[in-house]
Amino acid sequence: MLSCGAKAIYLDYAATTPVDPAVADTMSEYLTASGSFANPSSIHSPGRQAAAATETAREQLASLLKVKPRELIWTSGATESVNLAAIGTARFRSGGGKHLITMPTEHKAATDTFAALEREGFEVSYLPPDADGLLPIESLASAIRDDTQLVSVMHVNNETGVMQDIERIGECCREKGVLFHVDAAQSVGKLPLDLSQLPVDLLSLTAHKFYGPKGIGALYIADRSGCHVEPLFHGGGQERRLRPGTLPVHQIVGLGEAASIAGTRQADDLLHLRALNERLWAGIGEIDGVLRNGSATESFPGILNLSVEGIEGESLLLALEPLCVGTGSACNSRSNESSYVLRALGRDDALAQSAIRFSFGRETTTDEIDAAIACYTGAVSHLRAIAPASRRTA
């Protein structure tokens, strides 16, 4: 009988993280009549208190990123931030040219947005990664043209954990006078980011990837000449008119608290993640036919993405229950679509469909990693045992 046990093991921190209890406590103070529930745009005292809370949160996030508070715009999350960065910049700078650059391995938040910009008349170059998932700097340098306005690249890939060299990419953009946007949804609060030193013009983030609430994020817009976005929404003066709408105070203070906590424990978290990653790879990497997707060295240790030869992805995922992991397969009855990110790295459909993304967090234990190793090993062994011969040796 195939069984990994009954207790769910959450290894999907790249999808979302639980809210830190201290964050939840802080948020609860801004919801009910006994707390600071007022509209922060109101001029009365409770409104001013609420507004002050949002500004404190802005300072907390600014401190984490080492930027000026006024360079941060609250949004509903990374998807909106990416939209505002890409569309807002493209439209604002369209008088100088309509060429944009990104990668095919970006999150859908970016690729779908750039596809929308193409329909609007912009020209987009999608620079392919190398086999490790990294952007070759020389290809970027040669792709930038006189009419290029924006380069958008994610810091840590959400599927593979591959970490782009945003410093070199940013330097290349600065040399060519092009704005550089970073989708940092997977790295803010997890990796040290000093935007006072990095050549980054715009940066998107979301709270729920670093133990904050869902539904709140931010866009960093550097206080530099020419670095500006056209708003996507209209209807109020909030957020310097760049993102109007009543501010969700409880979510904003939650993001601020999460940023503050991240600032104090980021280094310890990273050590923890690295140990978990190495333990899992040591336990699974020895299995015949298991392949790591993406760079082994230039990657965020909180994510380990593996494919395995001769195994059908959907069956592997079910056999891995109760592990809560991400999959490289569409895992959809109506589709055999495999991960476009892994295909861009050169994986064939079968390997891409067998991909499993393990992602870890603060609460992940070594016992859970050991259970995951046992479960994965057992599942692969079982599925190979029942497969026809040509598949067992595929």
Next chain:
Amino acid sequence: MNGKSEPATYSELVRRYFANPVHAGLLPDEYNDFVVGEAAESESGARIVLSAVVDEDTLRVLRYQVFGCPHLIAAAEAFCDDAEGKAVTVLTELDVSSLMNSLAIPVEKTGRVFILEDAARALHITVTGTLED
């Protein structure tokens, strides 16, 4: 991860057969005289091999090997569980619609279950050919 639609769901019966595939794998070593039938689908890469020990016109032992999704594995297990011990004509009587209904297999997976039907028919052809020899 992104780029995907809604996740697959499985009935309790599919889960049970998937977790307990007692007819999966190779025939026990004691059986040297057996026949096989197989089928595959190039698009998904799914493949199934049915192996049978036939006594007179009865499927004495029936096993399957499969590369495919949980629905196909469950369908193969359900079919073999039912067909083992029955007359070889059962190989031509696989009712795809009925099997899909009983396992609550989504209609989008119909093609996978047809692979099982093709393998059963291939096995029947082999069996009848052997019986005629």
